[in-house]
Amino acid sequence: MTPRDGPGKVERYLLDQMVKGPIHFTLIDPDKSPSETAGKVAERAVAEGSHAILLGGSTGMSPEKMGAAARAVKAAVPVPVIIFPEGPGSLSREADAVLFMSLLNSRRLDLVVRAHAKAAPAVRAIGLEPIPLGYIVIEPGMRVGEVGEVDVVPRNDPAAAAGYALAAEYLGMRFVYLEAGSGAPAPVPVTIVEAVREVLSIPIIVGGGIRSAVEARALLEAGANGLVTGTITEEEGVGSAFQGILAEVRRSRGG
Numbered sequence: 001m002t003p004r005d006g007p008g009k010v011e012r013y014l015l016d017q018m019v020k021g022p023i024h025f026t027l028i029d030p031d032k033s034p035s036e037t038a039g040k041v042a043e044r045a046v047a048e049g050s051h052a053i054l055l056g057g058s059t060g061m062s063p064e065k066m067g068a069a070a071r072a073v074k075a076a077v078p079v080p081v082i083i084f085p086e087g088p089g090s091l092s093r094e095a096d097a098v099l100f101m102s103l104l105n106s107r108r109l110d111l112v113v114r115a116h117a118k119a120a121p122a123v124r125a126i127g128l129e130p131i132p133l134g135y136i137v138i139e140p141g142m143r144v145g146e147v148g149e150v151d152v153v154p155r156n157d158p159a160a161a162a163g164y165a166l167a168a169e170y171l172g173m174r175f176v177y178l179e180a181g182s183g184a185p186a187p188v189p190v191t192i193v194e195a196v197r198e199v200l201s202i203p204i205i206v207g208g209g210i211r212s213a214v215e216a217r218a219l220l221e222a223g224a225n226g227l228v229t230g231t232i233t234e235e236e237g238v239g240s241a242f243q244g245i246l247a248e249v250r251r252s253r254g255g
């Protein structure tokens with residue numbers, strides 16, 4: 001056995017940033033934003049203070065498409081480029097890391113662990129940094145809730161969310177992601193973020209349906225360590241709503 005070195009470079013960057021205050025991830029879908037657009041969106045998002053770029057979102061991603069997007073984003077910005085996978089087809093050595101995530105409340109065993117057993121050797125072979133993460137889908141869940149055959153955590157059941165999150169921490173996962181689903185009409189309820197914060201010592205990332213500064217502030221005050229937005233830049237680019245959300249993140253960081 002060779003002892004591992006612990007968290008990799010990207011994970012250490014995220015944790016170092018999170019110690020200073022909450023951070024923001026810009027999610028870009030390489031299917032909707034071809035590489036040139038992806039590079040431009042990333043550049044403008046990072047200029048507003050976004051801390052990392054997540055690449056992912058659609059089903060049927062190819063390593064070529066992911067690779068082209070990762071290359072374009074890396075050429076445009078100095079922050080980490082992290083794959084938010086929908087399956088093994090999302091993996092590309094051009095990115096810096098991959099959210100190595102288990103969809104904890106899925107009824108599909110492959111999404112809880114089996115796809116991971118197939119993907120792990122490839123992740124190792126191409127030298128992608130895996131970031132161990134428990135992914136918990138909260139009502140309504142949108143497309144990931146359907147495709148992922150998820151038993152969504154009801155919006156009025158913070159205890160259920162806290163149970164999944166604590167199980168993730170006890171299983172050794174190093175981040176928890178609370179997901180309302182891309183394009184959700186409302187983000188994860190603050191009561192759920194508060195309940196998870198209460199029991200967890202690892203960072204909480206929250207995404208899905210965050211469209212305004214008011215929503216961002218409420219989630220940050222509830223204890224989110226990271227916010228993810230995707231739809232907003234797809235629909236409006238880096239406009240006033242995005243800037244408002246980033247202003248809240250900066251404010252929470254004391255800047």
Ligand code: 1GP
Nearest residue numbers: 182183207208209230231
């Ligand atoms: C989706 O949580 C992310 O996985 C982002 O959601 O597209 O609603 O911002 P939005």
